[in-house]
Amino acid sequence: MSEIYPQGDFILQQDCATSHTSRATKIFLIDKGVDYIAKDDWPPHSPDLNPMDYAMWDSLYEVYMGQSIPFTLNELKAKIKECWRQIGIEEVQKSIVTWHNRVRVVVQLEGGSTDHLKNGLH
Incomplete structure (x- = not known):
């Protein structure tokens, strides 16, 4: 995504698969500064x-x-x-x-x- 949107002007949308909503995934996304749609908002x-x-x-x-x-x-x-x-x-x-x-x-x-x-x- 950083190649396509180098300014970081995107929001990650993923389904509610357990691997996408796990604590480890959330921590990874936060650590990388990725804005994402939370499970309860999708x-x-x-x-x-x-x-x-x-x-x-x-x-x-x-x-x-x-x-x-x-x-x-x-x-x-x-x-x-x-x-x-x-x-x-x-x-x-x-x-x-x-x-x-x-x-x-x-x-x-x-x-x-x-x-x-x-x-x-x-």
Whole structure:
């Protein structure tokens, strides 16, 4: 993030996975000076509001299609990094631009899923 936002003008959003909400993770983020959205300030199970879930995993999968299958954890990590480098920052930024509209829709649906609107959320 420091490469993309060198001024530190970003807020980390992550889901409520235990590894993300653990005390060790919170201490790490505080020590690094990372501003983040606390667990209680974010709706649980909210892939509709997470750019990685609603956009980037599909992009990674498209880049990965047809490539060799990793056999070890290290090979998997290397393959994900290799595929990630093939996705331009423009695509990441495009996924973030839709976020405000997604928040409005989730609020209108009172936290409900937007799966039925997937093609209409841009």
